[in-house]
Amino acid sequence: MRSEHLQPAEKAALERLISRAQGNTGQSRSVADFLLAWWNSAExxxxxxxxxxxxxDDIVDDMCVVFRLASRSHSYPDTLGYGSQFEAIVREWRPELIRG
Structure with missing residues:
Protein backbone atom coordinates (compact mmCIF):
# COMPACT_ATOMS: atom_id res chain seq x y z
CA MET A 1 0.00 0.00 0.00
CA ARG A 2 1.31 3.45 -0.88
CA SER A 3 0.34 6.83 0.53
CA GLU A 4 -1.96 7.51 -2.42
CA HIS A 5 -4.13 4.63 -1.14
CA LEU A 6 -4.61 6.22 2.25
CA GLN A 7 -7.96 7.69 3.04
CA PRO A 8 -7.79 11.50 3.14
CA ALA A 9 -8.45 11.60 6.89
CA GLU A 10 -5.69 9.04 7.50
CA LYS A 11 -3.17 10.93 5.39
CA ALA A 12 -4.02 14.23 7.09
CA ALA A 13 -3.82 12.75 10.61
CA LEU A 14 -0.51 11.02 9.90
CA GLU A 15 1.03 14.15 8.41
CA ARG A 16 -0.14 16.27 11.36
CA LEU A 17 1.44 13.79 13.76
CA ILE A 18 4.68 13.74 11.79
CA SER A 19 4.76 17.53 11.95
CA ARG A 20 4.07 17.48 15.71
CA ALA A 21 6.79 14.89 16.29
CA GLN A 22 9.31 17.28 14.75
CA GLY A 23 8.74 19.82 17.53
CA ASN A 24 10.58 20.00 20.83
CA THR A 25 7.81 19.78 23.42
CA GLY A 26 6.67 17.00 25.73
CA GLN A 27 3.72 16.43 23.43
CA SER A 28 6.11 16.18 20.49
CA ARG A 29 8.03 13.48 22.35
CA SER A 30 4.82 11.57 23.05
CA VAL A 31 3.80 11.73 19.39
CA ALA A 32 7.28 10.67 18.30
CA ASP A 33 7.17 7.73 20.72
CA PHE A 34 3.79 6.70 19.33
CA LEU A 35 4.91 6.90 15.70
CA LEU A 36 8.24 5.20 16.29
CA ALA A 37 6.55 2.32 18.14
CA TRP A 38 4.62 1.67 14.92
CA TRP A 39 7.71 1.93 12.75
CA ASN A 40 10.07 -0.23 14.80
CA SER A 41 9.06 -1.03 18.37
CA ALA A 42 11.96 -3.45 18.83
CA GLU A 43 14.55 -0.69 18.39
CA ASP A 57 -7.45 15.81 22.58
CA ASP A 58 -6.91 16.77 18.93
CA ILE A 59 -3.59 14.93 18.94
CA VAL A 60 -5.17 11.88 20.56
CA ASP A 61 -7.84 11.94 17.85
CA ASP A 62 -5.10 11.85 15.20
CA MET A 63 -3.34 9.03 17.05
CA CYS A 64 -6.57 7.00 16.99
CA VAL A 65 -6.89 7.53 13.24
CA VAL A 66 -3.28 6.47 12.69
CA PHE A 67 -3.72 3.44 14.93
CA ARG A 68 -6.65 2.38 12.75
CA LEU A 69 -4.55 3.08 9.65
CA ALA A 70 -1.73 0.85 10.91
CA SER A 71 -4.23 -1.92 11.68
CA ARG A 72 -6.10 -1.58 8.39
CA SER A 73 -3.12 -1.22 6.09
CA HIS A 74 -0.94 -3.99 7.56
CA SER A 75 1.93 -1.69 6.59
CA TYR A 76 4.80 0.15 8.15
CA PRO A 77 5.01 3.89 7.53
CA ASP A 78 8.08 3.61 5.30
CA THR A 79 6.16 1.32 2.93
CA LEU A 80 3.46 3.99 2.81
CA GLY A 81 6.02 6.50 1.51
CA TYR A 82 6.96 8.14 4.82
CA GLY A 83 10.39 6.62 5.34
CA SER A 84 12.36 9.87 5.18
CA GLN A 85 9.99 11.59 7.60
CA PHE A 86 10.33 8.75 10.11
CA GLU A 87 14.11 8.74 9.69
CA ALA A 88 14.05 12.44 10.63
CA ILE A 89 12.02 11.62 13.74
CA VAL A 90 14.59 8.97 14.68
CA ARG A 91 17.42 11.49 14.21
CA GLU A 92 15.60 13.93 16.50
CA TRP A 93 14.33 11.61 19.24
CA ARG A 94 16.53 8.47 19.00
CA PRO A 95 19.94 9.76 17.80
CA GLU A 96 21.64 6.82 19.49
CA LEU A 97 20.05 4.56 16.84
CA ILE A 98 21.70 6.37 13.92
CA ARG A 99 24.25 4.15 12.28
CA GLY A 100 27.05 6.20 10.87
Whole structure:
Protein backbone atom coordinates (compact mmCIF):
# COMPACT_ATOMS: atom_id res chain seq x y z
CA MET A 1 0.00 0.00 0.00
CA ARG A 2 1.31 3.45 -0.88
CA SER A 3 0.34 6.83 0.53
CA GLU A 4 -1.96 7.51 -2.42
CA HIS A 5 -4.13 4.63 -1.14
CA LEU A 6 -4.61 6.22 2.25
CA GLN A 7 -7.96 7.69 3.04
CA PRO A 8 -7.79 11.50 3.14
CA ALA A 9 -8.45 11.60 6.89
CA GLU A 10 -5.69 9.04 7.50
CA LYS A 11 -3.17 10.93 5.39
CA ALA A 12 -4.02 14.23 7.09
CA ALA A 13 -3.82 12.75 10.61
CA LEU A 14 -0.51 11.02 9.90
CA GLU A 15 1.03 14.15 8.41
CA ARG A 16 -0.14 16.27 11.36
CA LEU A 17 1.44 13.79 13.76
CA ILE A 18 4.68 13.74 11.79
CA SER A 19 4.76 17.53 11.95
CA ARG A 20 4.07 17.48 15.71
CA ALA A 21 6.79 14.89 16.29
CA GLN A 22 9.31 17.28 14.75
CA GLY A 23 8.74 19.82 17.53
CA ASN A 24 10.58 20.00 20.83
CA THR A 25 7.81 19.78 23.42
CA GLY A 26 6.67 17.00 25.73
CA GLN A 27 3.72 16.43 23.43
CA SER A 28 6.11 16.18 20.49
CA ARG A 29 8.03 13.48 22.35
CA SER A 30 4.82 11.57 23.05
CA VAL A 31 3.80 11.73 19.39
CA ALA A 32 7.28 10.67 18.30
CA ASP A 33 7.17 7.73 20.72
CA PHE A 34 3.79 6.70 19.33
CA LEU A 35 4.91 6.90 15.70
CA LEU A 36 8.24 5.20 16.29
CA ALA A 37 6.55 2.32 18.14
CA TRP A 38 4.62 1.67 14.92
CA TRP A 39 7.71 1.93 12.75
CA ASN A 40 10.07 -0.23 14.80
CA SER A 41 9.06 -1.03 18.37
CA ALA A 42 11.96 -3.45 18.83
CA GLU A 43 14.55 -0.69 18.39
CA UNK A 44 12.59 2.50 19.04
CA UNK A 45 10.58 1.35 22.05
CA UNK A 46 7.02 0.51 22.83
CA UNK A 47 4.32 3.08 23.52
CA UNK A 48 2.76 3.34 26.98
CA UNK A 49 -0.87 4.31 26.44
CA UNK A 50 -0.89 6.36 29.65
CA UNK A 51 1.55 8.72 27.92
CA UNK A 52 -1.46 10.01 25.98
CA UNK A 53 -2.85 11.45 29.22
CA UNK A 54 -0.51 14.41 28.69
CA UNK A 55 -1.51 15.03 25.07
CA UNK A 56 -4.19 17.38 23.76
CA ASP A 57 -7.45 15.81 22.58
CA ASP A 58 -6.91 16.77 18.93
CA ILE A 59 -3.59 14.93 18.94
CA VAL A 60 -5.17 11.88 20.56
CA ASP A 61 -7.84 11.94 17.85
CA ASP A 62 -5.10 11.85 15.20
CA MET A 63 -3.34 9.03 17.05
CA CYS A 64 -6.57 7.00 16.99
CA VAL A 65 -6.89 7.53 13.24
CA VAL A 66 -3.28 6.47 12.69
CA PHE A 67 -3.72 3.44 14.93
CA ARG A 68 -6.65 2.38 12.75
CA LEU A 69 -4.55 3.08 9.65
CA ALA A 70 -1.73 0.85 10.91
CA SER A 71 -4.23 -1.92 11.68
CA ARG A 72 -6.10 -1.58 8.39
CA SER A 73 -3.12 -1.22 6.09
CA HIS A 74 -0.94 -3.99 7.56
CA SER A 75 1.93 -1.69 6.59
CA TYR A 76 4.80 0.15 8.15
CA PRO A 77 5.01 3.89 7.53
CA ASP A 78 8.08 3.61 5.30
CA THR A 79 6.16 1.32 2.93
CA LEU A 80 3.46 3.99 2.81
CA GLY A 81 6.02 6.50 1.51
CA TYR A 82 6.96 8.14 4.82
CA GLY A 83 10.39 6.62 5.34
CA SER A 84 12.36 9.87 5.18
CA GLN A 85 9.99 11.59 7.60
CA PHE A 86 10.33 8.75 10.11
CA GLU A 87 14.11 8.74 9.69
CA ALA A 88 14.05 12.44 10.63
CA ILE A 89 12.02 11.62 13.74
CA VAL A 90 14.59 8.97 14.68
CA ARG A 91 17.42 11.49 14.21
CA GLU A 92 15.60 13.93 16.50
CA TRP A 93 14.33 11.61 19.24
CA ARG A 94 16.53 8.47 19.00
CA PRO A 95 19.94 9.76 17.80
CA GLU A 96 21.64 6.82 19.49
CA LEU A 97 20.05 4.56 16.84
CA ILE A 98 21.70 6.37 13.92
CA ARG A 99 24.25 4.15 12.28
CA GLY A 100 27.05 6.20 10.87
Missing amino acids: CGKYDLTTAWGVD
